[in-house]
Amino acid sequence: MPELPEVETVVRQLRPALRGRRIVGGAVRWPRTVGGRSRAFLEGLTGAEVDRVERRAKYLLFHLRREGGAALLLGHLRMTGRLHVEAGTTPPGPYERVRLELDDGRALLFDDVRKFGRLRLTTEADAALAALGPEPLGPSFGPAWLARALGARRRRLKPLLLDQRFLAGLGNIYVDEALHAAGLHPLTPSQRVGPEAAARLARAIRRLLARAVKREGSSFDAFYRTPEGRPGGFQDELRVYGREGRPCRACGTPIERFEVGQRGTHVCPGCQPGPR
DNA sequence: AGTCTATCCTGCCGGC
DNA sequence: TGCCGGCAGGATAGAC
Numbered sequence: 001m002p003e004l005p006e007v008e009t010v011v012r013q014l015r016p017a018l019r020g021r022r023i024v025g026g027a028v029r030w031p032r033t034v035g036g037r038s039r040a041f042l043e044g045l046t047g048a049e050v051d052r053v054e055r056r057a058k059y060l061l062f063h064l065r066r067e068g069g070a071a072l073l074l075g076h077l078r079m080t081g082r083l084h085v086e087a088g089t090t091p092p093g094p095y096e097r098v099r100l101e102l103d104d105g106r107a108l109l110f111d112d113v114r115k116f117g118r119l120r121l122t123t124e125a126d127a128a129l130a131a132l133g134p135e136p137l138g139p140s141f142g143p144a145w146l147a148r149a150l151g152a153r154r155r156r157l158k159p160l161l162l163d164q165r166f167l168a169g170l171g172n173i174y175v176d177e178a179l180h181a182a183g184l185h186p187l188t189p190s191q192r193v194g195p196e197a198a199a200r201l202a203r204a205i206r207r208l209l210a211r212a213v214k215r216e217g218s219s220f221d222a223f224y225r226t227p228e229g230r231p232g233g234f235q236d237e238l239r240v241y242g243r244e245g246r247p248c249r250a251c252g253t254p255i256e257r258f259e260v261g262q263r264g265t266h267v268c269p270g271c272q273p274g275p276r
Numbered sequence: 277a278g279t280c281t282a283t284c285c286t287g288c289c290g291g292c
Numbered sequence: 293t294g295c296c297g298g299c300a301g302g303a304t305a306g307a308c
Contacts, residue, residue, distance in 0.1 A: 001301065032284085058302080079301050080286085095286095114285045116302070155278065164303080172301070221300095261279075264300070
């Protein structure tokens with residue numbers, strides 16, 4: 001599933017192909033992907049020039065220059081979304097939901113098997129962006145911030161770390177991996193995590209994400225591919241996610257899987273002693 | 277304030 | 293072999 005490292009990979013690969021390009025037309029094959037108003041969506045985009053391509057949490061930000069002023073095309077891949085640039089003559093695949101034609105004869109394609117992904121035309125003041133927590137690879141996140149933030153909440157670690165308003169960019173895979181790397185159990189109440197453990201967790205999160213970006217993300221199933229069509233490489237380095245019943249690479253204890261907040265959760269009982 | 281449930285979707289897998 | 297129920301999962305809304 002696309003989380004921060006996967007989205008960062010997509011942004012990095014799309015950036016050179018899109019910067020300076022003008023959108024000359026397009027087609028919406030599944031209106032809900034763009035919020036239901038396909039006509040307004042395409043009219044708002046046609047003629048716009050892509051200024052910058054950036055990432056914020058798991059969102060892709062396409063900053064646009066238009067005659068009527070600046071705008072923002074906001075993308076979210078959710079579970080199975082895929083954005084890639086292909087020749088404009090590429091026939092639509094079975095899961096193509098949106099296509100934006102570019103002035104160089106190519107096209108930006110949005111494929112999405114499960115149709116949860118979204119493209120939305122908005123502005124930089126979008127409420128969804130304003131509500132996000134800090135970037136785990138950014139300057140405001142670190143051991144001190146995390147220790148204070150965990151103490152200020154009374155929630156179990158896993159749902160809290162998945163909450164994008166608390167910290168933006170982690171998903172199910174990297175939360176499980178970060179908690180294992182820090183030796184923390186997902187059910188631990190956040191206010192019971194001391195400064196030392198919080199520092200360990202903060203460092204684990206940064207190290208993990210940076211490494212995963214380097215490996216172009218994790219391709220755990222058939223869904224995630226980079227825009228250039230390659231699978232990521234970080235799945236080879238996963239220590240708990242998807243490894244139920246197999247021995248922990250650190251201590252040999254079989255990895256266990258259970259539900260936390262309706263999420264498949266993986267722990268090593270040896271490395272991550274339970275709370276209480 | 278925090279937790280739980282349902283919703284959106286489809287492909288895939290296990291059971292029969 | 294084939295049908296079918298259940299599951300996975302990011303974000304969000306609403307109930308408790």
